[in-house]
Amino acid sequence: MGIIINLETNIKENWRKGIILGQEKSLLTSxxxxxxxxxxxxxxxxxxxxxxxxxxxxxxxxxxxxxLAVILVDLYKSVxxxxxxxxxxxxxxxxxxxxxxxxxLSEIIKEALNEKNTYGHNDMLSAEKINLEFVSxxxxxxxxxxxxxxxxxxxxxxNILKALGADVTKEFYxxxxxxxxxxxxxxxxxxxxxxxxxxxxxxxENGYHGSDIMETVKGYIEKNGxxxxxxxxxxxxxxxxxxxxxxxxDHIKTYLGKFGLEYDVWYRESTIHNSGAIQETMKxxxxxxxxxxxxxxxxxxxxxxxxxxxxxxxxNNGHPTYFAADIAYHKNKYDRGFNKLINIWGADHHGHVARxxxxxxxxxxxxxxxxxxxxxxxxxxxxxxxxxxxxxTGTYVTLEELLEExxxxxxxxxxxxxxxxxxxxxxxxxxxxxxxxxxxFYIQYAYARISSILRxxxxxxxxxxxxxxxxxxxxxxxxxxLKIGEFEKVLIDAGVRRxxxxxxxxxxxxxxxxxxxxxxxxxLNEEENIKKNxxxxxxxTKYTLENVLGILGVSAPERM
RNA sequence: GUGCUAGUAGCUCAGCUGGAUAGAGCAACGGAUUUCUAAUCCGUAGGUCGGGGGUUCGAAUCCCUUCUGGCACACCA
Numbered sequence: 297m298g299i300i301i302n303l304e305t306n307i308k309e310n311w312r313k314g315i316i317l318g319q320e321k322s323l324l325t326s327x328x329x330x331x332x333x334x335x336x337x338x339x340x341x342x343x344x345x346x347x348x349x350x351x352x353x354x355x356x357x358x359x360x361x362x363x364l365a366v367i368l369v370d371l372y373k374s375v376x377x378x379x380x381x382x383x384x385x386x387x388x389x390x391x392x393x394x395x396x397x398x399x400x401l402s403e404i405i406k407e408a409l410n411e412k413n414t415y416g417h418n419d420m421l422s423a424e425k426i427n428l429e430f431v432s433x434x435x436x437x438x439x440x441x442x443x444x445x446x447x448x449x450x451x452x453x454x455n456i457l458k459a460l461g462a463d464v465t466k467e468f469y470x471x472x473x474x475x476x477x478x479x480x481x482x483x484x485x486x487x488x489x490x491x492x493x494x495x496x497x498x499x500x501e502n503g504y505h506g507s508d509i510m511e512t513v514k515g516y517i518e519k520n521g522x523x524x525x526x527x528x529x530x531x532x533x534x535x536x537x538x539x540x541x542x543x544x545x546d547h548i549k550t551y552l553g554k555f556g557l558e559y560d561v562w563y564r565e566s567t568i569h570n571s572g573a574i575q576e577t578m579k580x581x582x583x584x585x586x587x588x589x590x591x592x593x594x595x596x597x598x599x600x601x602x603x604x605x606x607x608x609x610x611x612n613n614g615h616p617t618y619f620a621a622d623i624a625y626h627k628n629k630y631d632r633g634f635n636k637l638i639n640i641w642g643a644d645h646h647g648h649v650a651r652x653x654x655x656x657x658x659x660x661x662x663x664x665x666x667x668x669x670x671x672x673x674x675x676x677x678x679x680x681x682x683x684x685x686x687x688x689t690g691t692y693v694t695l696e697e698l699l700e701e702x703x704x705x706x707x708x709x710x711x712x713x714x715x716x717x718x719x720x721x722x723x724x725x726x727x728x729x730x731x732x733x734x735x736x737f738y739i740q741y742a743y744a745r746i747s748s749i750l751r752x753x754x755x756x757x758x759x760x761x762x763x764x765x766x767x768x769x770x771x772x773x774x775x776x777x778l779k780i781g782e783f784e785k786v787l788i789d790a791g792v793r794r795x796x797x798x799x800x801x802x803x804x805x806x807x808x809x810x811x812x813x814x815x816x817x818x819x820l821n822e823e824e825n826i827k828k829n830x831x832x833x834x835x836x837t838k839y840t841l842e843n844v845l846g847i848l849g850v851s852a853p854e855r856m
Numbered sequence: 857g858u859g860c861u862a863g864u865a866g867c868u869c870a871g872c873u874g875g876a877u878a879g880a881g882c883a884a885c886g887g888a889u890u891u892c893u894a895a896u897c898c899g900u901a902g903g904u905c906g907g908g909g910g911u912u913c914g915a916a917u918c919c920c921u922u923c924u925g926g927c928a929c930a931c932c933a
Contacts, residue, residue: 335872338879348875351913361913388876389913434933475932502932593931604859604929611931618933646860647928672861672926714869717861719926721868726882730895733882741895749892789872801870804881815888815897856895 297418298784299407303380303400304345308334311349314371323367326356343385343393344778350390361390368392401774402766404781408836409761413846415839416783421791422461427629428454430640431552432469435544436480437506439551439695441674445720446640447695448711448849449671451557452796453638455847460791465634467561469625472541473569474618479503481533484540487513488532492522512540551695556704556849565621573624574616578609580659601654619648623655630661638794640716643670669794671716677723702727705850709736712848713800735804739845740853742807742814746838747854749819753831760831767829772816776809776833780840787847803844810837 297305311332318324332349350365357364365386372384372392382397408415430450433443450466457464471477483503487510490497499505516539524532545562552559568574578594581587586597592612596619599606609620629637641648649670653663676683676693683693698707706727713735714720730737750757768774783802790798819830845852 331873333873333875335875337876338871339876342876346876351875354913391876471933479932591931595931608931613931615931617931622933642927643861644927645933648933649860670861718869719862723868734895735881737895738881741893745893745896752892793872797870801880808880811896812898814892815894818892820892856893 298416298781299400299403300781301418301784301788303396304334306378306380307345307376307394308332310376311347311368311372314368314375315349315353317375318367318371323371324353324357326353337391337393340775342387342391344396345394347392347394348390350386350392354390362386365390365392398768398774399765401768401777401781404777405766405832405836406763408780408839409832412839413843415836416787416843417459417461418784418788419461420788421457422463424457424462424636425634426457426462426464426636426638427467427632427634428457428464428638428640429467429469429629432471433548434471434476435541435548436476436504436509437544438508439548441676441693441695441698441722442642442671444555444695444698444707445674445711445716446642446671447552447555447557448708449669449716449796450640451555452708452712452799452848453640453669453791453794455849456787456791456796456799459787459843459847462791465560466558467563467629468559470541470545470562470564472564473566474615474621477537477541480540481537484509484513484536485529485533488516488524488536491517492525509540512543515543516540551699554699554704555695556708563625565625568621568625568628569616573628574620577620577624577627577659581609584658586658596655596658598651598654601651601658603651603654607651619651619655622648622652623659626652626656626666627659627661630665634665635662636665636667638667638669640669640671643672646670667794669716672719674711674720674722677721678725680725698724705740706734706736708849709739709800712796715795715797735800736850737856738811739803739807739841740850741856742810743838743841743845743852744854744856745814746810746834746841749834750838751854752820754820757831757835760828761835762828764828766832767825768833770817772809772813773830773833776813776837779806779809780836783840783844799844799847803841803848806837806840806844810834810841 311334312329315324315326315329319326330349330352332347332352334345334347337343337346350361350368353368354361354364359367369384369386369392379397380400382395384395385393387393411417428450431439431443431446433439439447454464454466479500479502482500483505486497486499486503491510491513513536516536520539524535527535549559578587581596586600587609588595588597593608594610595606596609597606607619608617610616626637649668652668653666656666657663702710702724710722710727711720726733727736728734766777768777783806786798786802790796813833817830819827819834821827822830842852
């Protein structure tokens, strides 16, 4: 645990001790310690921390909060014998505001300088073995913006969870079985025959209209000729599907790689179908009397589990549904030893969440361990206009095009900077712009500025990095140090709540404070002592920025 | 129709498990460069937190109701 977390834990503990002491001495009439909060006030005039305990106890103690606060503060002071707190004030309706001593700011900087690229990291989630499944795009087309958003959120979340000590496996579920694949095969077949001169073939109703599969088919013909024309349709479909899936998957891997994303596991849906896992799951459900037959299909009594309607598990053609396969797949993840299964899905799958949880419970596995992050759509703006996207008609911007247009850094940052709950307006012109409007450049520029100062340093940096306490005299220096100290809390918050956007916001806040510092404070050409102090601050900032950008998957350029 | 989700400044969004005068960024307007990168900084202005009711010391936050948008409600995934 880092210094700030420790400090806050101690402060809360001391308030608790103080209250108990007061109760023992009969200065207080209450018999319990309420769940009070220690918060960082929005306005720094109200101190570093505000405690609301006086307001919470005022009713029981039959005293007005401010009067009570006086007693509580005395009790606190008798318990906390450290020199961490410079002063305590009572304010507003009864808040107790605490002001940290500067010594603490110095400790924060030292911690960052010592821990370098593990600064902010933590072992809070070291007991977790997490399977994080995201993107899992159908390998029947190219990656679109929704996939890209999922990729950025998932990879960033994985980085955050790892920084908190969790054992994280990033997994891509390949939908290489089922109805969609059959349709895909039929579409390929039509394009294949068309490419070889046949005309007037009816295109399948739910087929894939994207122009990319024509390319795929042409590629196949170039390499392998037209011999498939003369074999049974079934064989031809199988071969075309195999070829295309492999090509599409390679493509997906390549571009996710360029996006900075490496998966640990690529798991094939066909494995679930071929391994008997579905039958096993069905057997379990059968034993619990949760299955029945109707009109040739096998149904799961999800209504018995609290859902609105029953669900088909095995269709009347004998094929299991996506739902049945998914239950088996998630069971399989648990069986591989994960205690948390986090999925990132498009919001259009939200109906699937509740019944998956119920199904997990029904087969005797944890529903709570299954967490789903739902992601709203991405709306793409270019030249001030919305670009409509549709996979069916084949008009969509691909990850490939996005990377070419705005680059990895901007794309990753933009996708992560908003809460997944809200629609994301992705402004391509802004993402491309090299100006202060663009948060990515703004943050990177802070890093480049620090690097520039360090390049021009006359002596080896190490000569300045001694163990002496820092003397921070200006507000901006203190604010910057405090912001650096917040990093660990931000990571914990982002990790525990599964909200990567907090890290993106933090990066921007840290960069803002650095730019303010930069415009007020000189580092080089200052008197030796000031120079030393400020070097420590900017180097601590540099490590923090490196760590933040690393987690976001955004590069940290030395020069811009 | 039922369920989920969102509605906060002109725009894009924060606002934690209820706390102090509701915050950023962009856009607008006005300023700053002899000095480590102006891709920067400082200042001004901008609000009926969709509407209404309730809970309490205190509500953008919790509850009820209503309006508006998005999504889901397949033997698709």
